[in-house]
Amino acid sequence: MAALLAVCAAGYMLWSAKAPWSFLLPYRATKLAALLLVGVALSVATVLFQTVTANRILTPSLMGFDALYVFVLTLLVHMLGATGYAAIPPGLLFAANLGAMAGLGLLLFAGLMRLAGGDMIRLVLSGIVLGLLIRSMTEFLQRLIDPSEFQTVQSMSFARFTQIDPLLLALSATAILAALAAAWSLRTRLDVLSLGDTAATGLGEPPARLRRQALVVICILVAAATALVGPLSSGGFGPSSFFGLIVTAFAHIVTPTHRHAVLIPSAALVGGLVLVGGQFIMERLFALATPLTVVIELIGGAVFLVLLLKRRAA
């Protein structure tokens, strides 16, 4: 699988060079790095989230990260206008987004964990409701703003891999790599958690503390990835981003194991492969300008249905 990813990456870098290499290589390398980072971050976050919630059809985007990104975007455009928005230094915007998302995530988890007494179902449901609330506020704001400015919002609400600022890339890479290292260090403890709460406690691994740690890692991964490229679900209004779902479903097929020492790298590879390979095909072979996310939503919807139906049958 790593070889396949390498082929895709190389193909992406070298296929049909129409510009001088000196321009093309750095340009494509930035994009490739962004694709890989986002793919890996969201995949690993989804694996952790599914273990923590003991549910294979949930993804962290359910908790309203994407919605919050679009909300911050809309709010800024509303207050400053499209030109004012464009004038904000990207570093500042990135920091604001990252802070807002990670902050909301942690607040939500910390507060709700206490209220729900560690009840994950309640936590997830509250996350969905909060996401809905943010979405409605966004829609309300979007009705208030100028139609031409609305265009700006809309075009920014899809994940973009075209204009990546190298500084932002470095910033989010640092955050994501640190979070990945943390995820890796949790791997055997997560294995124990997948046995269920009672068994995990009996084996000396109290689930509440481990869940908190895993949720912090998930928050950082998702927030950094979304702040870098924007929401990966359709315009931030989709029920959930199907990307993580596709990736973990494939990872479970390719490496059918419960062990996170295998699952985490396997999902990371699949995630990188889906984004890089998908972008390569969309851009180079079909020469289409369609955002990759649209295709991912389409395939993801199908995967989601299959997972649901298989579960019903089992």
Added chain:
Amino acid sequence: MIRITDLHHRLGGAPVLNDIDLTIPHGGLTALIGPNGAGKSTLLSLIARLRPIQRGRISVGPHEIGKVADRDLARVLAVMPQSTEVSARLRLAELVGFGRYPWHRGRPGAEDRAQVDRALERFSLTDLRDRFLDEVSGGQKQRAFAAMAYAQDTDYLLLDEPLNNLDIAAARDLMRLMRGLADEDGKTVVVVLHDINYATAFADRLVVMKEGRIAAQGAPSEVVTDTLLAEVFGTTARVAEVEGRPLVIV
């Protein structure tokens, strides 16, 4: 031994356990029995630190629950969960292997593998070791969880209604294995049971609970009488003596 002093517990405002003082001696098999809602499972889950203690103290051997580190306690006390539903798809040998986790913390060595093999052998699961959990019968699954607790190699073993949904052959097998752990390995086994006849057949000691209090305790032949059934369980079943031990005629 397990020493419980001045233990109170409330769930959702309602008192579940009231002023429990109980000492479970080292070694042997102790059964907790009582009518539904008497607080047996709550008491067991407090000993197993599955819930935080609200008032009172519990100590297992020299370790006081709530003060000792979780990983240290996991080497002294094993719990067999009541529900054997696992979201991960596991082979039996992998499940039993988790019993070694408190000792190796994720890096199993040769000694751990040998220990797992012994556990599988003892619970007659060696032939099934590569089967997935959802491919074996309820009795075999229950045995696998018991084998996991055994592989944990602790002095104390707690089981919460392990005989739920088991047929008579599987239930007797499991209880005989638990008896063996107490007799041959010198473990202290504490088990919550519903069926009084299983308790009298296999336990050395019974602790009878009613409405969050200890109603009676002692050897089965002293405890299980017509009066106890009437007062604690509120039923008029007769107790006969068969082969030297009490048997409730249902």
